[in-house]
Amino acid sequence: MVGMTRPCLLASLVDLAVQMQRDADRPEAELHRRDRALVRPLEGGASSHRELLMAWLEGLRAGGEAMPGRSFSAACRVLVLSLAVLGLAIGWGAAAALFFYDGTRPVNVVHVLAVFVAGQWLLLLLLGIVMIPDRWARWIPGAGAVQETLALLSPGQLVRLAIRFVPRSARDRLAGTVASGAGNLLQFKKVWKWAVIFASQSFAVGFNAGALAACLYLVTFSDLAFSWSTTLEPDVEVVHRLTQTLSAPWSRWAPDAAPSADLIRETLYYRQTRPLSGAAPERWGQWWPFLAACMIVYGLVPRMVLLGLAGWRLHGSARRAFIEAPGVAVVLDRLTSEWVTTQAANPESKSPDRSGAVLEALEGSSLADGSPLCLVNWGGIEMSDEMLASRVGESWNRRIASVRHAGGRASIESDGRVIADIAAATGEPGVAVLVKSWEPPILEVIDFLRELRQAIGPGRILIIAPVALDPAGGLAPPRDADLGQWRKRLRSLGDPALVVRGWQEGETP
């Protein structure tokens, strides 16, 4: 599309996956021809396989293939933004609830720390375990089990349950679609993993930003009182050590954001204590810098770092998947290999049968015993005239009156003379033409037989004897296939006095 910018990597990856799926059932030759035609104009211009694949997808888009990558990518952006906004709202709401103060009970910093530090770090720990690559998880005790257990909690598991409640008619189709989607997910496992982490971290960043904003808003526009309270045995020293540890990252340059032991002691709140007694009024509000710093350092910053890391890894895994995902090698093979074809473009037309109408009863004609034969050596069968006459005469029990030569090296004029001589030799009622059985009955021999028949008239018997040669150079019976060819072809002449007989020792035609 004119003016359309190149889609982002994730969009191209989706297009690639969809296109590979679409091509799965198409003939390889057809795909090869299409794809080479698309990328060949760029040959030498594409600096890498990635560029080549991008160009290929661009070519397909230009050719009218519907590609969902851009829409998918836009939907992802909307989703990530929505999650961030949702996180912002929930974070604001959570902070507003935890920092709620109506003058009766002070804000309990233990709740704030539990939700915005401990709770988030527990989730971060689980996320960290999920992020451990498979090859490392194998060596960390329990990591694999936790990963598997967390996978069971995936909302994706509900799909199987949902399918069971779909009408039977649509169930198989839906299951197929889900399986195909799962196949794609598996193919681009790492990409999806980082995409999901990126989306979840955008929610988490929103959540922490919302909570921090709410905290600062309430601190600025309302008068909050903080205390700490627990049912367990409260030990000021332990709590002080804990807050010191938590504030270690900023205590040097922001000492006010690290609560002192006195503040901790003074703001301890008991159930039976009268509200806000035991400390100066301004002391009850001095917890907020510590809480805000905790929310920034232990909530917002790690999530922002993770968001950045997930974005970087998402891009990296998408780049790698683009050229390394299963199936891409086959596409690249098509793009980089020449498309070679050597076959004829059109199917062969059926050749007409030249044998013509088959006439039966040709074999019925026979020659009276003892009558002389005129022999024609067609095509130069390599045997002397005497030998040929003697072998044929003895075998067929005939007198060979003459041996003549036609075809082969003989000239057309010479063939004409042979025909004239035979026509004149009326004392030789039969004419036998010996032909090489291994040579096909071409038009040249057919022409000769037609002319001979015309010259000798319809009454005289014409015997065509296909002969083979044995290794010693003697006459031998022809192969059935060769004899069959001669028979089929000569039948088309429709000559009732023409007989085709394969050479057979002692068999009289």
Add this chain to the structure above:
Amino acid sequence: MSLPVFAVVGHPNKGKSSIVATLASDDSVEIGPEPGTTTRCRRYPMVVDGEELYALVDTPGFQRARRALHWMKQHETSADLHADVARRFLEAHRGQDSFPDECELLQPILDGAGILYVVDGSVPYGEEYEPEMEILRWTGRPSLGLINPIGPADHIESWRSALGQFFKVVRVFNAVAAEFQKRVDLIRAFGQLNEEWRARLDRVVVSLEGDRRRKRRLSARAAAEALVEMLAHRVERRLPSDADTAAARPAIEEEFREDLRRFEQRARDIVEQCYSHRRIERREEALQLLDEDLFAETTWLRFGLSRREIMATGAMGGAATGAIVDAHFGGASMLAGTLLGAGIGATVGWWTADRLVTVKILDLPLGGKRLVAGPTRNASFPHVVFNRARYHHFLVSHRTHATRGDLILTGDRAHPMPALDKEDRAALEGVFDRLRKRRGEPDIVGRLAEVIERVFDKDE
């Protein structure tokens, strides 16, 4: 540079179409024992990325060569004008009944094609061929004599000496048995006919060799995909908890066997398509299953829950309860409550899973038995499948397109391939081992395809 075109000419029924079928890798060429199967010229261009590099033209055989030569001699003026006479012959007889085949076969030659004159080296030389060769000489085009021994007898030497008198280059080329390298050598030999064609024909050879390698790659991939699919395949049936599983086994086993056969046959089809064999009829023994017991029996539950999932759910519930106890002791219990709770929850989950299958809700059982056939565990099975694929590839890749008849992979001729060398055997066993142990690898098919391709390369 003119496009190299070669007209394949000769006496009828001497294997011209077989030569073309083999060189063009086209099994649609009509090859028949009857003379005159080819009556019209048919062009077989070699096109690389849309560019035509050379072409073969199959032609009808000479039918009236002596008469045609007779005509030409009658119209001869001087030896240097022989080609003109041939052209005049064509003009005089085109579209008429007297010399349809001669006109058809001379047309591409007089248009500039080189001549490949084909004879059958298994039958004796005959003087009737001389007019044909003489006519071809009259055209003045570069020519090559090709002896194609169709039958078992050997008359090659007599043919070689006869053809040597008419053609500058004479080659023996068995169209049915020619291996790929011989086909390439022949195309290189075409380059000897005309210096101008040599560079382009060298490019043809490079492209053909590249294409051949690609065919091996695709075939190896198809074989690898089928193997991975076959080794992972399983057929599952859900039966009521009181069903007789022994009675259900034969039907499931048959379905499993049929699925494996389908995977294998699909790979066979792909390999044959890769090598442009579209008409092969295969005869192959059915694949035997080697597992003594292919079946595993477990239970299943509605809502997609497996026993493991129920166990995990129980463990998590138990752990959560135990964690509350731990919290009560302020951590002094050293997570004993959590661990104990998880253990108890898992055990209860495991025990409950078996009991749940018999529970009925609204008269529908909550679960039942699951009978699973496969995946096959036999260590020899992947080797058997691989050897079958290897032998099939060997036969297909070595089969010329002039060969007719079934592709036989059964009986005594099954799998007579040489043993693999040590390196390939180890690589193959490594991949099979991974497949057997279901150890995940992102592109196991690609890895296996690489090894198979290496074996196919060596078979070549």
